[in-house]
Amino acid sequence: MKKNAIVFTGGGSAGHVTPNIAIINELSQGEWDIHYIGSIKGIEKELISEMNIPYYGISSGKLRRYMDKENIKDLFRVLKGIIEARKLLKRLKPKLVFSKGGFVSVPVIIAASSLKIPIYIHESDLTPGLANKISQRFADRIFTSFDEAASHFPARKTTAIGSPIRREIFSGEKERGREFIGFTDERPILTVMGGSLGAKKMNETIRESLQELTSIYQIVHLCGKGQKDESLINIKGYRQFEYISNELADILAATDTVVTRGGSNAIFEFLALKLPMLIIPLTKKQSRGDQIQNAESFLKKGFSLTLEEENLTKESLLESLDKLEKRRGQIINNMQASPMSDALTVLIKEINKHRR
Template identity: 35%
Template sequence: MKVILSGGWTLGPVTPLLAIYEVVKEKYPTAEFVWVGTKNGPEKTLIERQGIKFVSFSAGKWRRYFSFVNIFDLFKILLGFFESLLFLRREKPNLCVSAGGFVSVPLHWAAKFKKIPTWIHQQDVRIGLANKLMAKSAKIITVALEENVKKFPVGKTFFLGNPVRQEILKGDKETARKMFGLSGAKPVLFATGGGTGSENVNMLVADAAEELKYVCEIIHLSGRERDHEKLEEIASKNSHYKTYNFFTEEMKHAYIIADLVISRGGFGTLTELSVLKKPAIIIPIPGHQEENVALLAKSGAVVLVDERVETGAGLAKLVKDILEDKEKMESMKNKLAGLIIIAKKENILDIFEKARA
C-alpha cells in the first residue's frame, strides 16, 4: 500500500498529516509514504527527519484579488498538474491525503483524473481556498470543527477533530534544560512565529526581551527565513534569551519546558497547545487566524494580541502579569483543552479505511 501526503510552504498543512502518518504507519508498518511539498518551504527538513520520501512540485497560489502574478501562477498550476500526472503514473498510490496548501491542488485534480481516491482535511474556521478547490474531487472530507461539516458536500464530509502528532507529547524537561541552556531558576517563555517565522512577532518578542530579564527565560523560535542579526545581538547581551531559527526534534522539548507560549494562531498550533495544556498568548496573522482565535479568546482560553497595535513593552507587561497569576494560567489551560477536540486514533483509521476503499 502506498499513500501520498501533500502540503507545505507553511507548516500549517503539515502537522495534522504527520499525525495521520503516525497512526496509519503504526497500523500498517509496511505501508509506503511519499510527501509532495514545495520547493522552498520549511517542510522538507521536517518530513525527511521522519524518514518519508520528499518530492517537490511547481505550486502556484491563486489570489482572491486582481494581481498580474495570478497569470504566472496559473502556468505554475498547469505545470504542477502535468508533473502530478507523471508522478502518479510512476508511484501508483492507493490514496492521496492533504490538509490544504496550494501544492496539493494540481496533485488532487490529477488524482481525480487518474481515478485515485483523495481525502482532504480542513482545520481552520475559515475554509481555505485550496480545500475549496479540492473538495469537489475529494472522496472523503474531514473537518476539525463540527460547525464546518455543513460547509462541504453532504455524504462525504465527517467531523473528525484535529489530529495531533504523538511525537510532540514526548518532550522531556531535563533534556530541554540542557538543550537550551536554561538555569531552571525562572519560568520559561517559548515564543514562536510559526513554521516560516514572523518578522512582526520577532520584533515584538525582541523588544520585550530585555524588559523580561528578571521575569523569565526565553526560548525564541524566529523562523529560518527571517532576519536574525538583531535577535542574535540581543542574545549575546542577555543570558536569559535564546534564539533559534528552526526546530525539528527540539520542538517537543521547547513545548514541555514552557510555562507560557507566544505563538501565531494556526489551528494546528492551537491544537498542540490544547493537548499539551499550555497557557498561551496568541498573535494571529490578520485574517483567517483571527477567526480561529476569536472564540478561544472570548472564552478566556487564550489571550489575544493584535500585532498592529501591540508594543514590546506592552507584551512584556502582559507576559509578566500572566506568569504572576497562577490561577489564570490554570484556567486558560483547562479552557483551551476543553474547546478543541483532538481526533481519536480509531476515528482516523476509520476515515482512512473509508477513503482508500
Template identity: 40%
Template sequence: MATLILTGGGTAGHCIPCIALLPFLKNDFDKIVYFGSENGIEREVVSKTDLPYYDVPCAKLRRDFSLKNLTIPVKVLSGIKKAGKIMDEIKPDAVFSKGGYVAVPVVIAAKRRNIPVISHESDYTVGLANKIISRYCKKVLTAFPETAKSLKNGEYCGLPLKRSLYSPCDKKEILSSFGFNGSKPVLLVTGGSQGAKIINDVVRKALPLLTQNFDVLHVCGKGNLSGKEQIEGYFETEFMNKMENAFKIADVCVTRAGANTLFELLSVKVPCVLIPLCGKATRGDQVLNAEYFQKLGTATVLPQSVLTPESLTTAVSSAYAGRDNIRRAMEKHPVKDASRQISRIIADLLH
C-alpha cells in the same frame, strides 16, 4: 501492496499533521510517499522521515495585486501533468491532502485517474486550496466542528497530533540546552514556521521587561536571527526540529494563531497569548481561530494593532498569573487527537 500519497505544503502546518499520521497509516499502506513543492518547508520536514519525496510545480495566489498571479494557470497545469506522470508510475491507491497550494495540482491529477482523495482543513474557515479541491474529495475532514457544517462533504474529526507531545522528557536537560536553570518560568515565543517580523521586533524590544520575570525561548523563523550577542535569560533559534520539547518546558507562550500550533499547545495545556496574522496578506483565518479559543477561555488575544513592548509584557504577565483558570477551561474543552480516526478513514478507501 497498497500505496498512499500524502500532500500539503507552504507552511509546516500543512505537512506536520501528515507526519503525525505515519505510525497509524503504516498498518494499512506498504508504501507511503510525499508530494510537495520544490522549495517549501515541507521538503525539510519530510527529509527527516523515510518517505520518498516528489516535488510538484505549483503556484501560490497572492492576495494583493501581483503580476506573479498571471503565471498561476501555467504552473498549475504543469503541476497536474508532473503529478499525473508520477502517479502513473507508482499507481497509488489513495491520496490524503493537508491543503496548501501544492495540493491543488496533486488532487486534480488524482481525480483524473479516479484515485480517491481525503482532505483535511485545520482552520476555522476553509482555505482557498481546500475550497478548490473539496469537490474532488470523498470527504473533507475538519479540526473545528463548525467548519464541517460549511462543506457538503465535511466531517468533523479533530486534528492529528504528534505522539511525541505526550512522551516523557527530562525537563532539566531541555532547559539546560537553552541555558536556563529553571529558576524562572519559561516564555516561549514563536511566529510559526515562517516567523513573524513584527513579533520578533517587539519581543526583542521588550526583553528588558520580560527577562525580569521569565526566561525567554524565542523561535524566530528562518533568516530572522537578530545577530546580537545572547543575553542572560534569552535564547533565540531559527527553527526547532523537536518543537514539542519547547512546548514541554513552556509555562506561557506568545504565538500566531495557526491552527496546528494552537491545538498542540492547548493539548499540553500551555496558556497562550495569541497575536493572529491579519491584513491583506491573509483571509482572516487566524483571527477566527483566535476568537474561537478566546471565547472558550483557553487563550488570550492581543491584536497586532495594539502590539507594543508594554502591551506584550502586560498580556504575558496576565496570562501567566491566570494560568490556573486557563488550564481549568482547557480541562472543560480538551483538544481531540484525531490521528487514529483519520488514519482509519483513509484506510477505508481501500475497501
C-alpha cells in the same frame, strides 16, 4: 506481499506539512508504501526528505483571490502540475491521496480525481483556504479541526475531528528541556514561537521588552530563519533559535507560557499540552484572516488571550502577559474540560479502510 501505496500532499508552510508528518509516523510502513508530492522548492521538500519518504516536486502556481497579471502564468503552472501529478499517480497507483491543503495540493487533487483515486482532505482553520475550497468538490471525505469549519463544506462528507497532533509532542521531558536550553527552575519559562518563517514585529517587540520579561521569565525565542540577533546572545535568561525540531517536545515540556502566532496546528498542540497562550495572529494585510478567526475561537472557548499585531507594543505585550498569568488557573481548567477528540487516531482508522 505487495504494500498499499498512499500519496500525501500539501505545502507552502510548515502548517500544511506537520499534520501529514504526524499521520505518516503512525502508519505502518509494513503495510503502506508512502509517497509525498509537493512543490519543487517548498518547505515540505526539506521536512519530508529528512524522513526518507520518496518526494516528488511538481510545478505549482500561487492561488490568488485578486486580479494580477501573474495569474495567467500561474494558471499554466497549475496545468503543468496537473499533468506531472497525473503521470506520477498513474505510476504509483495509490489507494488514497491525503491532502492538507496549500496551493501545491490542487494539481494533485485534480489529477487524482481524473484517475478516480479516493481523496481525503483536512482543513485546519476555522474557514477554508482557497486550495481546499477548490479541492472540496473532488474530495470523498473532508475533515476539519474546528467544529465551525464543517459548515463551509458539504455535510454528507464532512466531519469535525480536531487537529492531528504529533505523538512525539507528548514525549518531552521537563528536565531534559531545561538542560538543553541551559535554564534553571528559578523562574517560569516563556516560549515565543513566530512560525517557521518568523514574525518580524513579534521578534522586535520581544527583544525591546527583554529587560522587563527576563525579570519574570526565562525566555526561549524561536524567531525564524535568518532572524537571530547576535548582539543578544549573552543576555541571561534569553535563548534564541531559528528553528527547533528534535528538541521541541522537551522545550515545550519545560514551558509554562507560550506567545504564538494563530496557526491552527500550533495552537491545537498547545491546547493538548494545556499551555496557556497569548496569540498574536497574522494581520489581514499578511493573510486571509484565518489566524484572526482561529484566535477568536480559542478566546471564546477560554483557551487563550489575543493581542492584535496592530496593537502590539512593549506596553501591550507586558499587559497582556500579566493578564494571562492572572487567568492561568481558569485557562488550564478550560483546556482540561475541552472535549477535543483524538484526530490522529480517527484519521489512521479511516485511512486503513483503504488497505486491501
